[in-house]
Amino acid sequence: MPEGDTIRRLADRITERFAGQTCSRCVTRDPRLVGLDLAGSRLVDADAVGKHLFLRFADPDGRRRSVHAHLLMDGRFLVGPASREHAFHRRIELWFDDGRLTGLDVPLLGVVPTDREHELVDHLGPDLCGPVVPDPVVVAARLQRDPDVPLAAALLDQRNVAGFGNVYAVELPFVVGLSPNQPVGAIRGLEGLLAIGTPMIRMHGAAGPRNTTGRRLGTADHFVYGRRACPVCASPLEHWTDRDSPWGRISSWCPVCQPVRSPRDTDLVRARRLLALHPVRRDPMFPRADAREPDGLSADR
Numbered sequence: 001m002p003e004g005d006t007i008r009r010l011a012d013r014i015t016e017r018f019a020g021q022t023c024s025r026c027v028t029r030d031p032r033l034v035g036l037d038l039a040g041s042r043l044v045d046a047d048a049v050g051k052h053l054f055l056r057f058a059d060p061d062g063r064r065r066s067v068h069a070h071l072l073m074d075g076r077f078l079v080g081p082a083s084r085e086h087a088f089h090r091r092i093e094l095w096f097d098d099g100r101l102t103g104l105d106v107p108l109l110g111v112v113p114t115d116r117e118h119e120l121v122d123h124l125g126p127d128l129c130g131p132v133v134p135d136p137v138v139v140a141a142r143l144q145r146d147p148d149v150p151l152a153a154a155l156l157d158q159r160n161v162a163g164f165g166n167v168y169a170v171e172l173p174f175v176v177g178l179s180p181n182q183p184v185g186a187i188r189g190l191e192g193l194l195a196i197g198t199p200m201i202r203m204h205g206a207a208g209p210r211n212t213t214g215r216r217l218g219t220a221d222h223f224v225y226g227r228r229a230c231p232v233c234a235s236p237l238e239h240w241t242d243r244d245s246p247w248g249r250i251s252s253w254c255p256v257c258q259p260v261r262s263p264r265d266t267d268l269v270r271a272r273r274l275l276a277l278h279p280v281r282r283d284p285m286f287p288r289a290d291a292r293e294p295d296g297l298s299a300d301r
């Protein structure tokens, strides 16, 4: 499922492959793109803001316009080869010198003048995979603006911070011993979770696959996402389906390792132990062992 890191990697891959090339043929099958013809326009670059993707074009008359895409749950782009999917799924197809770019089942597509892209993303919080690394203390304060919201719901709300999707909303609470159901206002040291999650998603934005454990690094390995038992205490996990979850997404947590209590501390000792093998430990932002406990980050960071 596309999260901020996936879209960042996708944008970089599109730029690497097609930037500077002129689109020779353009086929669209989306009502919002009726009349769009990018043939003759040059792809300047592709960029990601949170989970929003922009394909920026320079037209022969000097106009700049951007194709805007949001993949939601199921959309994807195929970069390079021709798609074999039925035409119905190919919502946009662009031919370049060096291959084809195909948007498959992309649920949200549109075109905007490039200098008005910001209108589509102004409502988002700091971009976790953007050029400026968001400050965990600032992001924690945004997450805790509404203290009654469950932690996972606050992490998923892109107005607080842009980029986290459901894998992070399940895995990060587990790593620091917090329940995804924990009211976010009762958490102490929430910036510690962000000092782990921020470099982790940025690392995955630079190279995949998304691995939250540090084990079998070439694979998409997770502690509790998509699993049945706790890897720490072996208790059966509890689950929300997307229908019964208060925030509308599936979730999993260990009732023993992640109890809901008030107040509740972010457990960085647990996080360091669980992520002992993960390369994110080498990031300067990762909470250090001598960080003041249990408040999380101290002035030595």
Ligand SMILES: [Zn+2]
Residues within 6 Å of the ligand: 230, 231, 232, 233, 234, 235, 254, 255, 256, 257, 258
């Ligand atoms: Zn457990």
